[in-house]
Amino acid sequence: AQSVAQPEDQVNVAEGNPLTVKCTYSVSGNPYLFWYVQYPNRGLQFLLKYITGDNLVKGSYGFEAEFNKSQTSFHLKKPSALVSDSALYFCAVRDLHSGNTPLVFGKGTRLSVIA
């Protein structure tokens, strides 16, 4: 079975500081990993994904994520946070060889960037 854990319900960071939102996963095969962002009263927007290759994935709005197979982690990062980055962030996983099995989401981490 596939699963995702986001260990922090809330992350607070000062504007201009680096930010990290943590995600760990569990799949039986090779993982296919996503990050999505949800702004207030909006749907989920795709940020970035990891399939294979370079462990550092770059995405939208200056975000990047680092895949670590030994630690089964896919943490979201940004070198310098903006107040506009404040939102709810979801990590998701699918087994790469599982055909049409659904995407499994974590419970979300609320990021608050303080000016």
Place this chain on the structure above:
Amino acid sequence: NAGVTQTPKFQVLKTGQSMTLQCAQDMNHEYMSWYRQDPGMGLRLIHYSVGAGITDQGEVPNGYNVSRSTTEDFPLRLLSAAPSQTSVYFCASRLAGQTTDTQYFGPGTRLTVL
């Protein structure tokens, strides 16, 4: 392309009423799914479909029905609404044949059951 569209945006029901949440996509995506979002619970899958005429249950299917008569549309039906179904509902779609494809979400329907 309009992407994934959902109607209505807001709905208030009384316990026992029925209604259908509409979802449509214009990207020719075979795979469509319905999620509900509740505080502290993240997104939970209700039902999904890998193509017209094919549907399957997700994590929380009880109280909901779906059908898929066309590639474009995937309505979610509540036959007898209960307060526990108060939630925000999201529809999503992607290409079915490629497991690496990105899943796209609609703007959501906020449902309150009194």
